[in-house]
Amino acid sequence: MSENKTQAFDIKKAAESKIANVDFENLAFGNIFTDHMLYCDYKDGEWGTPVICPYAPIEMDPSSRVFHYGQAIFEGMKAYKDEQDDIWLFRPDENFIRFNKSATRLAMPEVPEEVFMEGLKQLINIDKEWVRKGKGNSLYLRPFMIATGHGVIAAPSAQYRFMIILSPAKSYYTGEVKVLIAEHFSRAANGGIGAAKAAGNYSAQFYPTRLANQQGYQQVIWTDDATHTKLEEAGTMNVFFRINDTLYTAPTSERILDGVTRKSIIDLAKREGINVEVRSVLVDELLAAAKDGSLKEMFGAGTAAVVNPIVGFSYQDTYYELPKQDKPLSLEIKDKLTNIQYKLAEDTFGWTVKI
Amino acid sequence: MSENKTQAFDIKKAAESKIANVDFENLAFGNIFTDHMLYCDYKDGEWGTPVICPYAPIEMDPSSRVFHYGQAIFEGMKAYKDEQDDIWLFRPDENFIRFNKSATRLAMPEVPEEVFMEGLKQLINIDKEWVRKGKGNSLYLRPFMIATGHGVIAAPSAQYRFMIILSPAKSYYTGEVKVLIAEHFSRAANGGIGAAKAAGNYSAQFYPTRLANQQGYQQVIWTDDATHTKLEEAGTMNVFFRINDTLYTAPTSERILDGVTRKSIIDLAKREGINVEVRSVLVDELLAAAKDGSLKEMFGAGTAAVVNPIVGFSYQDTYYELPKQDKPLSLEIKDKLTNIQYKLAEDTFGWTVKI
Known part of the structure; x- marks a missing residue:
């Protein structure tokens, strides 16, 4: 962190910390x-001074x-x-670039790199006691931007607020995840905003996901909205399939998020000599592979859970249980990736950035 | 308005009115x-007491x-x-029903009829000086609901706020509207939330609309996202086409909003003996009708503008100007519909509701 940039930020520290009240376990x-x-x-077409202040409600x-x-x-x-008590980010440049791609797609202004990256670093430094050591512990970072301009005319706002909030996290275990393959509902349109991390994409998923939950499935595997034949995402994560010893995941598109965990897994798997194919997997292929036993694993990939193994899926009212693996590839990949993130293994990719 | 329900509302009146500062012209x-x-x-699974209070920022x-x-x-x-200084709503039951359909699709709780309808009536009554007489003047009503629950986990909120805000309006004239037919971008997916009045649908349209604006078009005519061959909506309005003496508009679907103005126009046109066909109009049909002269009119239909005539459209870089009509059907329909809304013509449909 370059000290000479600090004066560009307006910093108001909290009188006391809430940290003693937090049960980190x-x-x-x-x-x-x-x-x-x-x-x-x-x-007025420009960004003001970034402010770091005590976490508090905002007026809207x-x-x-x-x-x-x-x-x-x-x-x-x-x-x-x-x-060593050093704090590390994982490929923050990727998030910064994607954030501004999302901004463009939603007709919002791009956020300057100085505000996003230096803002993250300064904020984390101030709250560094909240980042706990030990694999599985992390500080979840949530940069976001909202339209704050007044008036109910359906046109882009002229005013925006960029914010960063931080939340301490433990490793994310969701239990045994069974998924339902979407036959009717969809999360994204061709030519829509599915590739953006836009708030609206998430609310669209809640109702179909709730219906799936009521049937005993934790997540929905989204398919293309036109034909429902292509497997695209798992809940709010990218999805991988292991058929025999090849890993498959869909190419990014206007309907599919360009996930940082997804692309890191692709690179890591390739380095480990695993065959990776980036192409659409069809529902029919999945069914055939499940029936002939060549479907070994399925998992979601995203920042919160890193890798989220799936134990089975349902399609057209038939449930397909995946075979138990002695040494699941999904967990091997998760372990290697988190070792890089926690600096327990050499970062040959140059993904980690010290604050 | 039934007086005995008044006590269910908590009413705090403003100390003074801002109305003297408003230029209603x-x-x-x-x-x-x-x-x-x-x-x-x-x-906690239930709605609290509705509060009417001075318009002010809220804490989030x-x-x-x-x-x-x-x-x-x-x-x-x-x-x-x-x-006679009586105040009228237009088919408010339709908006109430649609609001709760939108709520269900977004995994939000339904709002009780008492809160929505009685809330509208009481609020309008308190601010009745803001409703100006004279055709073209109106009070625009904006009921809305937002998720207020805390926490950045991607799941439905457990807390919500329903609100109504009111804005005085003049008749909405947007100038000559030229439209661009979407060949790449889309507003809605099959199995998505396009039929809901969900905030996310609108932000998805801003960027493609801005690109159209830069080319000299005020709005985009949305097409189906899978094939871009079916004409679906005009900007944030439903769209009608007059080919010879028949009016065409697309059927409602998961991708198309069930507009109150749209359905009122269909009923009104039928009463006037106009042939109306509710079916998808294909881009190819539109081009053929523009070329052979049978395409007489196009217009958007929605609450804000009522009817918004379109003077021409562009498709694949070719601009098609519509013929000028001596007595446009669009304006005849607008006139008849607004006469009902302003109680200047008999409401044979029973659409108007006195407050």
Whole structure:
């Protein structure tokens, strides 16, 4: 962190920390926030001074565009503390680039790199006690931007607020995940905003996911909306299939998020000599592979869970249980990836960035 | 309005009105709000007491779900004052029903009829000076609901706020509207949320619309996302085509909003003996009709503008100008519909509801 940039930030520290009240052994995901937050307002065509201040509610006009027209984007990232108390980010440049791609797709202004990256670093430094050592512990970072301009005309806002909030996290275990393959509902349109981390994409998934939950499935595997024949994402994660010893995942597209964990797994698997094919997997292929026993594993990939193994899937009212693996590839990949993130293994890719 | 229900509302009146500062002759759409607003909070599985209070900013936690996952829906309605100073709503039951359909699709709780309808009536009554007489004047009503629960886990919120805000409006004239037929971008997926008045649907349209604006087109005519061959909506409105003396509009679907103005126009046109066909119009049909001269008119239909005539369209870099009509059907329909809304013509349909 370059010290000479510090003066560009307006920093107001909290009088006291809430950290003593936090039970770090029993953290629900994304529920507790650190002592400080960052915000930076955009108006008259430019970004103002970033402010770091005590975490607190913000005032919003009831006509703010975000409430009516959904201009809202975010990123999900993590900070990790190594055994030497150094704090590391994982490929933050990827999140920064994607954030501004999302901004463009939602007709929002791009956030300057200085505000996003330096903002993250300064904020994390101030709340560094909240990053706990030990594999599985992390600080979840949530940069986001909302349209704050007033008025209920359906047009892009002229004012925005960029914010960063931080939430301490434990490793994310969701239990045995059974998934339902979508036959009717969809998360994204061709020519739509499925590739953006836009708030609206998530709310669209809640109702179909709730229906799946009621049938005993934790997540939905989304298929293409036109034909429902191509397997695209798992809940809010990218999805991988292991058929025999090859890993398959769909190519990114306007319907599929360009996940940082997804692309890291592809690179890591290739380095390990695993055959990876980036192409659409068809529902019919999956059914055939499940029936002939060549389907070995399925897993979701994303920042929160890193890798989320799937134990079985349902399609057209038939449930297909995946075979138990002695040494699942999914967990081997997760272990190798998290070892890089926690600085327990050499980072030959140059993915980790010290704060 | 039944008086005995009044006590269920908590009413705090503004100390003084802002109305003297408002130039009712020069109103930009959706920019100025009346003295009061309504809110009603949902938590622990039930709705609390609706509150009517002075219009003011609200406090939101930065982790509120609406900012991150886009659970936000709304309705657009209008109140009209007749020559006897009575105030009328237009088919408010349709908006109420659609609001709760949107809520279900976004995994949000339904709002009770008492809160929505009685809330509208009480709020409008308190701010009735803001409804101006005279055709073209109206009070735009914006009921909406946002997810207020805290926490950045991608799941439906457990807390919500329903609100109503009111904005005085003049008749909405957008100038000569030229439209661009979408060849790449889309507003909705099959199995998605296009039929809901969900905030996320609108932000998805802003960027493609901005690109169209830069080419000199005010709006985009959305086509189906899978093939881009079917004409579906015009900007944020439903769209009608007059070919010879028949009016065509697409059937409602998961991709197309069930517009109140749309369905009113269909009924009104039928009563007037106009042939109406509710079916998808193909881009190829439109091009053929434009070329052979049988395409007479195109117009958008929605609450804000009622009817928005289109003067021409562009497709694959060719611009097609529509013929000027001596007596456009679009304006005849607009006139008949607004006469019903302003109580200047008999409401044979029973669409108008007195407050």
